[in-house]
Amino acid sequence: MTDVQLQDRQQWMGILARANETALAQLVGSLGDLPEHDLLRGPESGLVMVRGRAGGAGNAFNLGEMTVTRCTVRTGDGTLGHAYVSGRRPEHAERAALADALLQQETHHTQIMERVIDPLTQQEAARREANRAESDATRVDFFTLVRGEDE
Amino acid sequence: MTLTNDLSPGFDEPVDGAQRTFRAVLEALSRPGVPVPLAGIDSAPAPMKPTLAAAALSLLDHETSVYLAPPLAIESVRRYIAFHTGAPIVSEPGEADFVIALADRDMPDVLQLKAGTAEYPDASATLLLGISGFGTGLPVRLSGPGIADTREFSSGDLTDDFWTHARKNHTRFPLGIDVILCGPESVVGLPRSTSIAV
Numbered sequence: 139m140t141d142v143q144l145q146d147r148q149q150w151m152g153i154l155a156r157a158n159e160t161a162l163a164q165l166v167g168s169l170g171d172l173p174e175h176d177l178l179r180g181p182e183s184g185l186v187m188v189r190g191r192a193g194g195a196g197n198a199f200n201l202g203e204m205t206v207t208r209c210t211v212r213t214g215d216g217t218l219g220h221a222y223v224s225g226r227r228p229e230h231a232e233r234a235a236l237a238d239a240l241l242q243q244e245t246h247h248t249q250i251m252e253r254v255i256d257p258l259t260q261q262e263a264a265r266r267e268a269n270r271a272e273s274d275a276t277r278v279d280f281f282t283l284v285r286g287e288d289e
Numbered sequence: 290m291t292l293t294n295d296l297s298p299g300f301d302e303p304v305d306g307a308q309r310t311f312r313a314v315l316e317a318l319s320r321p322g323v324p325v326p327l328a329g330i331d332s333a334p335a336p337m338k339p340t341l342a343a344a345a346l347s348l349l350d351h352e353t354s355v356y357l358a359p360p361l362a363i364e365s366v367r368r369y370i371a372f373h374t375g376a377p378i379v380s381e382p383g384e385a386d387f388v389i390a391l392a393d394r395d396m397p398d399v400l401q402l403k404a405g406t407a408e409y410p411d412a413s414a415t416l417l418l419g420i421s422g423f424g425t426g427l428p429v430r431l432s433g434p435g436i437a438d439t440r441e442f443s444s445g446d447l448t449d450d451f452w453t454h455a456r457k458n459h460t461r462f463p464l465g466i467d468v469i470l471c472g473p474e475s476v477v478g479l480p481r482s483t484s485i486a487v
Contacts, residue, residue, distance in 0.1 A: 178298050179373070210372075218296060 181228035317478035322442035356385035
């Protein structure tokens with residue numbers, strides 16, 4: 139897998155994982171018959187430690203544990219699809235994993251991109267925009283005037 | 290950009306399968322030389338054997354390093370172990386917590402494997418060894434914890450070399466390695482505490 143392909147895949151896996159569960163179910167459901175797939179692992183829930191560079195020196199810091207559901211599927215031709223989603227959402231994880239597998243196949247890539255990933259990307263952008271608009275309303279800008287004694 | 294993969298599923302019921310296997314292995318190590326029935330994972334990638342795969346999937350995790358003895362050290366088996374257990378695969382048998390070998394002849398030198406230290410005898414390796422069956426070949430006499438008097442055990446697969454090494458292994462007790470022999474439908478434990486007489 140080249141770097142570009144890797145980035146593309148990271149991109150769509152992120153979109154699928156952050157998607158609204160109902161929206162994902164509707165979009166995947168609207169595709170009609172999808173290829174058969176086996177569950178290689180899961181969907182299963184567990185805890186992962188979320189770490190961030192929150193220390194003053196940029197050292198890794200254990201922020202806390204969160205619930206994650208993961209799933210790995212294999213479609214008929216042997217393509218693997220993985221998904222990790224937040225919370226206990228087995229159906230979400232399975233749909234996301236299936237979409238990931240299909241996106242790697244040339245026969246399905248364009249269709250899934252146009253009918254699942256693009257709408258989800260727009261929804262995510264809209265969600266972020268709404269969130270920003272809401273917090274913008276109460277934003278306070280801090281600024282410091284040049285103080286006389288510095289001159 | 291299709292990726293072709295040959296990854297196959299693990300236990301049908303992950304929790305149940307791992308627990309049953311763990312129970313069987315525990316039973317086998319508690320009664321050395323007695324075959325304990327164990328359902329293997331038939332879908333494991335060749336040349337991995339079903340019971341060997343079941344034992345590996347229930348015993349390994351991300352904290353246990355594993356050495357795969359050739360011919361097991363191939364990409365499909367590595368991927369299988371890495372995906373289902375998350376165990377780091379090492380290239381030196383002497384660094385591994387678990388050593389998996391298909392047969393007696395593939396086995397690395399038993400005395401090179403981690404035997405633990407006087408303070409931590411538990412920091413030793415466990416050998417999972419594939420075997421084609423029990424009850425054939427020259428019997429050896431086992432005695433020690435878990436055996437009331439003595440017990441006869443035989444397997445045509447195991448060479449004199451194996452038994453020589455196994456006896457040396459026992460003389461190091463409480464250090465040494467534990468061996469789990471994985472047959473077609475059962476497992477047999479040979480812990481370091483078992484004394485072996487030919």
